[in-house]
Amino acid sequence: MTPRLNEIWVYLSATPLLGLTLTLVAYQGAYWLYSRSGMNPLANPVAIAVAVIVALLTLTGTPYATYFEGAQFVHFLLGPATVALAVPLYAQLPRLKQILGPALLALVAGSLTAIVSAIAMGWTLGGSKETLLSLAPKSVTTPIAMGIAEKIGGLPSLTAVLVVTTGILGAVMARGLFNALGCQDHAIRGFAVGVAAHGIGTARAFQVSETAGAFAALAMGLNGLATALLLPLLIRLWN
Amino acid sequence: MIGALTLLLLFQLAGEILAHAFALPLPGPVIGMALLFATLALRGGVSDDLRSTANGLLQHLSLLFVPAGAGVMIHFARIGGEWPAILGALVASTALTLIVTALVLRLLLRGKEQPPS
Numbered sequence: 001m002t003p004r005l006n007e008i009w010v011y012l013s014a015t016p017l018l019g020l021t022l023t024l025v026a027y028q029g030a031y032w033l034y035s036r037s038g039m040n041p042l043a044n045p046v047a048i049a050v051a052v053i054v055a056l057l058t059l060t061g062t063p064y065a066t067y068f069e070g071a072q073f074v075h076f077l078l079g080p081a082t083v084a085l086a087v088p089l090y091a092q093l094p095r096l097k098q099i100l101g102p103a104l105l106a107l108v109a110g111s112l113t114a115i116v117s118a119i120a121m122g123w124t125l126g127g128s129k130e131t132l133l134s135l136a137p138k139s140v141t142t143p144i145a146m147g148i149a150e151k152i153g154g155l156p157s158l159t160a161v162l163v164v165t166t167g168i169l170g171a172v173m174a175r176g177l178f179n180a181l182g183c184q185d186h187a188i189r190g191f192a193v194g195v196a197a198h199g200i201g202t203a204r205a206f207q208v209s210e211t212a213g214a215f216a217a218l219a220m221g222l223n224g225l226a227t228a229l230l231l232p233l234l235i236r237l238w239n
Numbered sequence: 240m241i242g243a244l245t246l247l248l249l250f251q252l253a254g255e256i257l258a259h260a261f262a263l264p265l266p267g268p269v270i271g272m273a274l275l276f277a278t279l280a281l282r283g284g285v286s287d288d289l290r291s292t293a294n295g296l297l298q299h300l301s302l303l304f305v306p307a308g309a310g311v312m313i314h315f316a317r318i319g320g321e322w323p324a325i326l327g328a329l330v331a332s333t334a335l336t337l338i339v340t341a342l343v344l345r346l347l348l349r350g351k352e353q354p355p356s
Contacts, residue, residue, distance in 0.1 A: 050308035071306035078303045080247040082268035086275035087293035102347030110340030118332035127324030143266045164308035169333045185352040196336035203301035228264035
């Protein structure tokens with residue numbers, strides 16, 4: 001780089017503008033590819049955007065902390081977006097009343113499956129204790145999962161990555177699995193995606209239908225609660 | 240839009256305050272969602288402003304996970320060393336959770352299922 005360009009780079013990399021712009025540009029590009037693919041779940045926009053950002057940061061030798069200075073403004077919006085989930089949920093109130101009891105039972109079954117199978121599978125394949133504890137809350141939305149990981153002795157920042165990966169995997173697998181099971185009801189499909197794959201599954205569900213999205217949002221919130229209550233108890237039993 | 244955003248932030252703030260005051264195991268935004276849901280159910284309606292702002296935020300919900308996802312780069316060493324356990328656990332557990340939740344709910348709702356309209 002010429003000295004002039006170098007100066008500009010040094011200046012820009014110290015402002016939040018670059019990280020923020022990079023996040024939005026990478027996501028726009030990834031979303032364009034996703035739409036071009038006919039919303040194929042395999043072209044998950046989060047996965048593509050993350051890959052592009054990590055590649056660019058690694059190539060330019062930019063630390064993640066510097067990037068996050070800018071990206072935190074996007075990250076912050078997870079809070080109000082979570083609150084906003086009440087709106088589509090409210091639109092499903094009549095159907096919700098109809099299936100509340102069964103949904104709560106399915107929630108407990110799904111929440112326990114998520115926790116126990118993640119720890120058991122990770123343990124079988126030789127994962128370290130810290131990794132297993134970071135894996136345990138992987139099906140819950142990022143802010144809850146990070147809080148739980150911290151409480152039980154996992155690594156919150158690793159949990160955040162595992163949560164996002166889980167969400168991508170859930171969004172990618174859901175359609176094929178539900179079709180194989182012959183499960184057509186969008187309320188059921190949405191609910192299962194919300195339990196297993198939190199906000200990223202919910203985002204995908206909203207793109208499929210309003211009903212699926214609303215039930216995914218409900219399940220995501222409920223599983224946050226269920227896991228926050230169940231996981232510390234299970235860990236106490238395990239130790 | 241500003242009114243609706245203010246409302247969302249106020250509910251999140253109320254959620255944070257409740258979470259900390261009572262040492263609840265849930266994060267503030269989830270409590271905020273429950274409070275807003277209860278408010279909408281009591282009032283019996285959603286304003287157009289709130290509906291359009293909520294839809295706008297939720298349409299690109301997946302964008303909001305990108306910054307946390309990029310955090311993968313600070314864990315390359317651990318993931319490189321333990322990738323079979325991590326990948327195996329994530330794939331198997333996510334698939335199993337989807338299947339168990341959907342099957343249990345379907346079993347309990349037998350006869351009350353609704354095909355997509």
